[in-house]
Amino acid sequence: MAEKAGVVIAIDKPRQWSSFQVVNKLKWHIKRTFGLSKFKIGHAGTLDPLASGLLLVCVGSATKRIEELQSGIKEYSGTMVLGATTPCYDLEQAIDKYFPTKQITKELLEEVRKRFVGEIEQVPPMFSAVKIDGRRAYISARDGETVEIEPKKITVYDFEITAYRPGNADPSELQNKSIENDVLKSESRTQNPKFLYRNPLGTVPEGLPQIDFHITCSKGTYIRSIARDYGLALGSGAFLSALRRQRIGEYSIENAISIDSIEQIITPDNPVYECLATQNISR
DSSP states (O other), X not given: OEETTEEEEEEEEOTTOOHHXXXXXXXXXXXXXXXXXXXXXXXXSOOXXXXXXEEEEEEEGGGGGHHXXXXXXXXXXXXXXXXXXXXXXXXXXXXXEEOOOTTOOHHHHHHHHGGGSEEEEEOOOSSSSOEETTXXXXXXXXXXXXXXXXXXXXXXXXXXXXXXXXXXXXHHHHHHHHHHHHXXXXXXXXXXXXXXXXXXXXXXXXXXXXXXXXXXXXXXXXXXXHHHHHHHHHTSOEEEEEEEEEEETTEEGGGOEEXXXXXXXXXXXXXXXXXXXXXXXXX
16 A cells, blocks of 8 residues: 555564564665665564564555554454463473363353454453563563553454364473473573564473464454353363464455565555655655
8 A cells, every 4th residue: 555655564473473574674675775874764563573464564654544444343363272371472482380170161161152243342462562661571581570451441343263273292291391391492482682582482282282273353462362261161271282373454464465565566666555665764
């Protein structure tokens, strides 16, 4: 969507890239390709490093639209693993607890799912970009600090379970076999975020139940928190093993640019991006 002196670029963010890394790659490509020394650039809503999918990057005067774009309805698809939890609710860290899963049935999954549709209160994850006293929560979490995060109201417009794989593992056996190794693995972790994104400490044990899902929700919704709360309601625990953002407002992943195609698509010869060649891009 081109503007007089700015553009919104829809990027298909790869897994194990941070949103900042995507913005930085675009920034240096635009500087080099269009001969710009200074201009405004930022993204309209963080996407977790271990998630993939739609990230909107605003350049030039389009940065004025960031708040508007962040308010757009979002769609996600992904996978939850049942019967275990991790401290960050995804695979960045190793599993810390296992839970029974014999009580889980399709009927229970559906009954509990209904509780998560509509306006609900949600506590964001400790490992998130939420600011507490001016500091990102994930920085405090990685430093071993515990901070209080206030719950907030969000809206889930639709929560659909698209597939269910019951599994056949005994969580108590998994606990005995793997928790010691996982604890040792976590204790030897590095504090370098890039290492964590590229070498996540968690794995999905074979045989645990899994569900695939599709969620449509409001601004500020943390799908990792939905996984945590859904698992608690099932009495089995849960964490995210995969997440992909499909849509933000009018923007769809189907029209997004891959990281590998940035150099070929964002060029002065492409009329969609010709505004980047103007000298008032930073205004």
